[in-house]
Amino acid sequence: MKKSFIFFLLAMPFFINSQGIIDQTIDSLYREDQIYFAITYNTFLNSPDELIQTNFSPGFRAGFIRDFPINSKRNRAIAIGLGYSLNVFVQNLKITDQFEDSFNYEILLNQDFEKNRFSFQALEIPLEFRWRTSNNKLYKFWRIYAGLKASYLLNSRAFFKSYNESISITNIDLKKWQYGLTMSAGYNNWNTFIYYGLNPIFDNANIGTSPLKIRILKVGLIFYVL
Numbered sequence: 656m657k658k659s660f661i662f663f664l665l666a667m668p669f670f671i672n673s674q675g676i677i678d679q680t681i682d683s684l685y686r687e688d689q690i691y692f693a694i695t696y697n698t699f700l701n702s703p704d705e706l707i708q709t710n711f712s713p714g715f716r717a718g719f720i721r722d723f724p725i726n727s728k729r730n731r732a733i734a735i736g737l738g739y740s741l742n743v744f745v746q747n748l749k750i751t752d753q754f755e756d757s758f759n760y761e762i763l764l765n766q767d768f769e770k771n772r773f774s775f776q777a778l779e780i781p782l783e784f785r786w787r788t789s790n791n792k793l794y795k796f797w798r799i800y801a802g803l804k805a806s807y808l809l810n811s812r813a814f815f816k817s818y819n820e821s822i823s824i825t826n827i828d829l830k831k832w833q834y835g836l837t838m839s840a841g842y843n844n845w846n847t848f849i850y851y852g853l854n855p856i857f858d859n860a861n862i863g864t865s866p867l868k869i870r871i872l873k874v875g876l877i878f879y880v881l
Contacts, residue, residue, distance in 0.1 A: 695875030
């Protein structure tokens with residue numbers, strides 16, 4: 656019994672050291688790969704004064720983002736992902752098709768219509784610089800993620816309905832690639848999110864002789880799943 660106790664005392668430093676090596680190995684593999692979901696309120700930037708949103712304009716985002724830590728504590732990282740977004744804008748801009756690949760844009764000042772909206776779906780490529788207070792054992796933490804997001808247009812649609820007219824158009828004249836700045840910040844799973852568009856969303860749109868250079872601002876909540 657005494658010999659066993661002495662053996663245990665002599666072996667303990669090696670046992671503790673081996674545990675530390677294991678913990679260090681686990682920590683060296685720690686990263687914040689995540690699935691994300693976001694709900695946003697979409698609004699316009701750089702729009703004509705007469706162009707107004709007549710109802711709530713929602714947006715939805717979902718995707719996966721891969722995390723690449725860049726420091727020894729692994730609380731700073733670069734991340735890149737792939738996702739999907741749906742964006743709806745309820746407003747008073749009437750879009751009609753004139754002939755093939757040509758559209759007419761008109762701001763309705765009297766708002767004498769039942770429904771008027773356009774929407775588009777896109778593939779998203781987010782690129783982020785990430786700061787957080789997490790580690791491999793702490794799952795509730797503060798975070799600030801800032802970066803860029805590129806979106807590739809998949810399809811688009813405009814819909815207008817009044818008491819005597821109904822118009823539905825697919826593939827309206829939106830830019831194939833859209834870019835913007837992003838930031839999400841908060842604690843634990845739910846975080847605030849903002850997107851600030853850098854380029855106009857319409858490709859070749861005019862109201863009269865004035866180019867329509869609308870950009871997008873999105874504000875909402877984003878939910879991260881480890």
